[in-house]
Amino acid sequence: MTDIGLTHYLVLGAVLFVCGVLCMAIKRNGIGILMGVELVLNGANVNFVAFAQFSPTFQVEGQIFALFVIVLAAAEAAIALAIVLNFYNNHLTVDVDTAEELKG
């Protein structure tokens, strides 16, 4: 338990990323999948901000990328929810496995 270094933050980012990927993979609920995406983006954000704090050549960019990620994630969530609502209107469920009309 020495000083907290960049590695600690990167491992935390990895935990968030893996949880997000698993969440996307195992949830059948459209909104659950959306939550997984948010977790993945957060893992990436932790990395961005950590690099911004630890790397002199990335000081501003790291935070700015993180800001863009947050804003775009909000936009993505809005669109994804709209799609989920539309899906619900058509299928009366948000279980993504029922979207199989295009299956050959």
Added chain:
Amino acid sequence: MTLAASLFWLVAGVTAASAIGVVVTQHIVRAAVWLLFSLAGTAGIFFLLGADFVAATQVFVYVGGTLVLVVFGVMLTAQGPFVSMKTSAVEWAVATVVGLLLFGVLVVCVMGEPAFQQAQPLKADQNSSTVLGKAFLGVVEATAEAPLTGVADRAEPGARTRVAYLLPFEIVSVHLLVVLVGAAYLARAKRRRMAA
């Protein structure tokens, strides 16, 4: 252990545990609560990293906006009183293995890079919101002769290139407008095609 280190372990522990909670829980709104703790913990991590502005944005946009939208979506699409999501045991096993493998790969990548382990945190000489604002406007440094051009500054040889983020900023704002219109169009009330 110093205060900063113990705070890091506390906040990081909460963040990681809540992230695992999002995956494990079977209940969609409980997953949202775990996600809330995870996102708030991430904001705490940003505070610890000295990125105040990003942290506050995280709380404002994610927790106050996106998560509320998500729960709103759950309420609008729920059929029973409490929505639950079933996952079979086989899927759990596969997911655990794949997750551990992925995590292992990432950790090996992180640990294998010696530069990451020696990195020392920079001293923030300015507050982050000022730095961010200047970066968006393309003001290069805090010096008086800094040009407000918004293009890459290559005045000094060896000085690293800095680019203004005004154009991306504007693109993102237009993008948000498009998203606004698109979401409103997609989610508008329609007659159901399949009456079930």
Added chain:
Amino acid sequence: MVEILAPVLGPDLAPPVAGIIKALVLVAFVALSAIFFIWLERKVAGRIQDRLGPTRVGGKFGWLQTIADGIKLLVKEDIIPATADQFLFRAGPYIAFCASFLGFLALPFGNGVVAQNLNIAVFFVLAVLSVEVFGVILAGYGSGSKWSLFGGMREAAQVVSYEVPMAICVLVPVLVVGTMNLNRIGQMQAGWFFSWNVFRDPFLFAAFWTYFTCATASCKRAPFDLAEAESELVAGFHTEYSGLRWSFFFMAEYASMFAVSGIATLLFLGGWHTGLVPTDLTQLFGSIAGNVLNVAVFIVKCWLLVFVMMWVRWTLPRLRIDQVMQTCLKYLLPISCVLLLGASLWQLLMPVFVLNYLRYVIGGAVACGWLALLIRLVTGKPPAGEALSLGPALGRPGYELAKR
């Protein structure tokens, strides 16, 4: 705080101890002001409805009414409905309370009297206050009751919508003063009340009223209290709550009322400055007494704003949910956008002369208006009945009736 504690406790222990002390002081303040506000709310409601409000517990004015209520709430049975989701039902009140309490961390009560002097304080306070709605939604969803669910959904739609014009209105003074540090913004408004931001230009003056409307709505106070509309939804999101958990919602509500009033005070109304002396009070009364006075002035200003919220609550009828949304999206949002644009253009285009001296005109006009109103209240006979007069209120027949 850390500097005082460091010689006693050593450099390692001082920061966490200082942090804990600050947090405890803030918790105590939030709880005490909630007690005061609940008593005030009852008194104000009573007066406006031509009643007396609490009179018996704790002497003539019912001072101890809230304490009695609190004890009653503590010993009440803590019910969790069988249909509720235990985890969500329990988590809701605490999330709501923690969110509104966090806002106080960055709120300066006086010059430098702030738990954490954040550089982005305004943004931080708005951000954490916006989390409060999540607790309410969880309570509404987790209760397993239709009334609660309706309340939660209304709350979600309403608060997320009202956050937008509110944030834009906050941006107007931030844009003019050029900082988000609330302490700094407060310092800039030192001196006579002409230097308060609200008098600085017409757009800021309008932004104050718009902000206050949005803030009332975001605290889910009447006429925007659709989330707990008792004539439609029993009690909305807290229908199923009782005892201590219920009181947490109320602490959260009153805490966020105080917090948004604090932001309004700091951004528009001169912060901890009285506006009646040309300098900071610390220069007149010394460091300690001056700071105590500063804090008192700030708290009194916030209380006045909270009082206005109560006044509005007991005066105006509740809107319908579609009217609430319409007010926000069709009126407040365009108004706030116009204000932001106008304030920017004003700063760019107006000659320096107008920029510097208009505040005296607006400030003087408002002061004259207040003075006229005050004179009329105290001495004059208002033309339409006794509605405006405070004098005879005590001698009314209703008072005698209630005392019997």
